[in-house]
Amino acid sequence: MKVLNLAGTEDTPKVILDKDNELFEISGRSLPEDSAEFFAPILNWIDAYSEEALSSTKFLFKLEYFNTASSKLILDVLSKLEEIEGVTVVWYYHEDDEDMQEAGEEFEELVELEFEFETY
Numbered sequence: 001m002k003v004l005n006l007a008g009t010e011d012t013p014k015v016i017l018d019k020d021n022e023l024f025e026i027s028g029r030s031l032p033e034d035s036a037e038f039f040a041p042i043l044n045w046i047d048a049y050s051e052e053a054l055s056s057t058k059f060l061f062k063l064e065y066f067n068t069a070s071s072k073l074i075l076d077v078l079s080k081l082e083e084i085e086g087v088t089v090v091w092y093y094h095e096d097d098e099d100m101q102e103a104g105e106e107f108e109e110l111v112e113l114e115f116e117f118e119t120y
Helices: 035-051 069-082 098-110
Strands: 004-006 016-017 023-030 057-066 087-093 116-120
Touching: 004 035, 004 098, 016 035, 023 035, 035 069, 057 069, 057 098, 069 087, 069 098, 087 098, 098 116
Parallel strands: 023 057, 057 087, 087 116
Antiparallel strands: 004 016, 016 023
């Protein structure tokens, strides 16, 4: 399965989706001009991955900031992950960033996925 590797910019998160190395991570800042366009390849990759997923998948979110449009698409990502058996979401946040911690907790309430919360 092809690796999806998007370099992060000031406005877009770094994305690495690599089944062979068991790396599934979205990190950085997410405020792309067109969130739907940015997240489309991520959602497509997850669709393909769901056909031949590993027995357990740890999907990491290490976001420093995301805008409202990104929040809808992060929920879309989580909803797709929800359909894959054995997925755990690891939600990272800076220990003094209560907003990001609360955002993770709100996402956790919206989907049927196991969440782990980690500070960094």
